[in-house]
Amino acid sequence: MTMRFLPNAEEQSSVAVGDNLSSISVTAIVVHESKLIIGSVGDTRAYRVRNGKLAPYEQSAPEQLIILEDDFRRGDRILLCTRALAQANGIARLRMATRVATKPCHLPCTRC
Secondary structure, rough: OOOOOOOOOOOOOOOOOOOOOHOOOOOOOEEOOOOEHHHHHOOOEEEEOOOOEEEEOOOOOOOEEOOOOOOOOOOOOEEOOOHHHHHHHOOHHHHHHEEEOOOOOOOOOOOO
């Protein structure tokens, strides 16, 4: 499955349950417990992909899944990071854990 990160992601950052994955601009991705989770900048809701469409990610809670928009530029790719994952890797500021840009995840862990 190919995910497109469009340059106008800021303008189309909202996603909703039932959206077709191929027709939306995804602004955040993470692999959590072997599931691909996606979300939008500034939104604590998260969705997982089921049969090419978005479904709610039931295990998400606003205090656990955080997507920050501080220091992001248009078109940046963002890693949706759990607070526990950031703390486990000694990262005090979640902003640092969420910055990925166009490179793979830089966290020194094996969870992804």
